[in-house]
Amino acid sequence: MTFKDLNIIPAILEGLSKANYTAPTPIQEQAIPAVLAGRDLLGCAQTGTGKTAAFSVPIIQLLSEKSNGPKAARHIRSLILTPTRELAIQISDNIKAYSRYTDIRCAAIVGGVSQKVQERALNQGADIIIATPGRLIDLVNQKRIDLKHVQILVLDEADRMLDMGFIHDVKRIIAKMPSKKQTLFFSATMPPEITKMVKTLLVDPVKVEITPVSSTVDRIEQSVYLLENGKKQSLLNHILQDKSIVSALVFTRTKRGADRVTRDLSKVNITAQAIHGNKSQNERQRALNNFKSGVTRVLVATDIAARGIDVEELSHVINFNLPNIPETYVHRIGRTGRAGHSGMAISFCEKDELPFLKDIEKVIKKTIPEVKNHPYPMTSVPSFVKSNQTSKSAAHKPAADKPAKAKANPARKPKSEWFKKSGKANHSKPSHSKPNNNSTNHSKPRAAK
Structure with a gap:
């Protein structure tokens, strides 16, 4: 299938061709006809699709x-809400590329x-704005943005907006728009509040x-x-000696x-x-541009700031810290292996991160x-990890799994018993009060098996 088969107009086809888009991806094949038909859309898709x-x-x-019309004032007719500045700028750049042979104008509104x-971009007129919630609310409150003419609303990465505490801002923004509009909703996961x-x-x-x-992507x-x-730092330095x-x-x-x-x-x-997030937008954009152009070899990022990082030929993703949410791992490694290229995802795991790995x-x-075969191997590797690495079936044996699970995720006490019981434990077993003994307490019993 080609984009022409999706009934895309010639001016956009030319923009897509100029941007080296050849064939639509599965989500584009399914979503484009539905949106063109004026339907609301719920897209469950992760980054890179x-x-x-x-x-x-x-x-x-x-x-x-x-x-x-040539003389009519331009109103904002489509609003795209995103969780991060980088993602808003990336979407804006993409829309400018797709629409370069049309009369459509867009602007990014970010903090x-x-x-x-x-303000200058808004004064010149924009058909589409791509915005982060905070700056958009500021400009709406200053009466510099009017959302009364919005016909199409897009909520992109809604689950991440929920994680970042933007959902109430999003609801306030939606209240400023017409009730009758086309809504396109994209989320990689569907927690209860998003479903609601x-x-x-x-x-x-x-x-x-x-x-x-x-x-995860097979390649x-x-x-x-x-x-x-x-x-970890020593290992990272060692690995990056590989040119x-x-x-x-x-x-x-x-x-x-x-x-x-x-x-x-x-x-x-x-x-x-x-x-x-503590870097200014100019600093973040400079770092991203340097990374994309090859001036900077390594970009070090937090998960939230990494939203919107799209580098086609990124060779490696390295998890310096394993995430405690498994889905985040999938999002992270999805930054490599794009556009038909292969990619490598490397993770570092210390003893207290073993439950995350599992x-x-x-x-x-x-x-x-x-x-x-590396210079800093973990000593006394827990037995459940050893069995995982040697045999997939061994990982499912109750005798190996149950003790590890109990140690990694201890049952929570009722709040009413927290102080009473912890006090007794501190008197009878003083060693438990040491703050940094968790990882050794996890691993030693397993190693002894």
Whole structure:
């Protein structure tokens, strides 16, 4: 199938061709006809499936067919809400590429930069705005943005907006728009609150579900390093001595961790920049542009800041810290292996992260191969990990699984007993009060088996 088969107008086809789009992805094949037909849409799709074009292309076409006319004032006729600044800018760049041979104008409205540039874009007129909730509410309150003419609303990465606490802002924004409009809703996961929103916002939607979050891209080669506590930076420095790693996106759990990793890489002459929420928008965009152009070899990011990072030939994703939510792992490694290219996903795992590794393997339904030949191996590897690496079937034996599960995820006490019981435990077993003994308490009994 080609984009022409989807009844796309010639002006957009020319823009897609210029952007090197050849054939539609599965989500584009299913979503574009539904949106062109004026239907509400519920898209369950993770990053890297081509969903930006799936909603942008038909929006450009629908708005082009309902032109304002040469002398009419431009109103905002489509609003695309996204959780992060990077994603908003990326979508804006894509829409400009797709619509370059049409009369459609778009603008990105994001925080972290001067409002003046955005005001100028709004004054010149924009048919589509792509916005993060905070800055959009500011401009609506200042009466610089009017949403009364919105015909098509897109909520992109709704689950991430929920995670970031934007849902109440989103509801306030929706209240400023006409009740009758076409709504396109995209989310990689469907937690209860998102499901509730879908029921209130969408009318008889077409549902498009592509690449369940539990499935990882087959062309991505995955591996895990089990290593001693405190050796992650040393291992990262060691791995990056390999010049065949042309570009690497490194994920850390915290902003401070991202800065620390970046500093330590610079000390060993590896070009690296950090991207996270404490950086200004200009700093984040500069770091991203340097990474895309190859000036910077390593980009160190937190999960939230990494939304919107789309680098076609990214060779490696490295999980410096394993995420505690398995679906996040799938999103992270999906940043590589795009556009027909192969990719590698490397994870570092210390003893206290072993439960996270186990949960990830359960979700992706495969055992991640362990790299054993490295300078910082984990000593006294728990027996359940050993059995996982040697035999998939052994991981399902009750005798091996149950003790590990009990240790990794201890049952929670009722709140009424917290202080009473913990006090007794502290008197009878003083060693339990030591703050950093969790990982050794997890591993020693297993190693002894």
